[in-house]
Amino acid sequence: MNNQELELNIGWLYPQLMSTYGDRGNVILIEKRSLWRGYKVNIIPLDQNATAADICRADLIVGGGAQDRQQGIVMQDLQGKKADALRSKIENGTPGIFTCGSPQILGHYYEPVIGQRIQGLGILDLVSVHPGKNTQRCIGNLVVEVTATLLSEDFKEMLGGATPYLVGFENHGGLTKLGTTEALGKVVYGVGNNGKDGTEGAFYRNSIATYSHGPLLSKNPFVADWLIQTALRLKYEQPISLSTLNDSLAMKGRQVMLERLGINLSTPVVLDKK
């Protein structure tokens, strides 16, 4: 198949309600990197007007950060057939990138700073709790070494054998505790899931969950390519490989951030979250 025949449907969870932290950039990154290679791209808003059938059409799912109140509104809508459709997509390996508020709603529950516990979808075995209004939000740069088995192998290969670090920016009040779901990685700089156990994010089937905004994919374009490639391989059942793009600017951006943070990558700096 030539590239012009390939089509990628990006399902974007609640673009209006879950775009507080600039994660729409992840959608733009995936769209552009696909278009530059000649693929056709459709962006499907998976909002309150969407049906379960719309969710089923998605080859790749993006979910951004949100505020507590919006997460409650989303969860009122994401019920029944829509919840089932999203669950089966994720379980069947549709790749996804879910940031901050999105993983909180994919877990068992999120306890916001004010108001009642928001019941999640329970797809990821994790719980998130806001420790109260007198606690400091976790805001700052976040550097993570990817340790999730399959991902770290794939990323290493994409990075020519280098250790796979993700460079991003966190901004959350809630803290997350993982159950059986594998962590995305270990914190090299920042708070991550909870500032205690050194874990950050989660990886389940082909879904990446993270506290990292940025948007994440701008400083880590290989993650965007992994998502696109995984989506196309699954859809077309062919060993599709993506052509290389010039990412020198993004890679320079990563380097600048690491230097600015004075990160010696052999010494993790987990910021303790009390």
Ligand SMILES: NC(=O)CC[C@H](N)C(=O)O
């Ligand atoms: N950045 C976010 O998505 C924030 C999520 C959540 N409302 C929290 O503060 O923990």
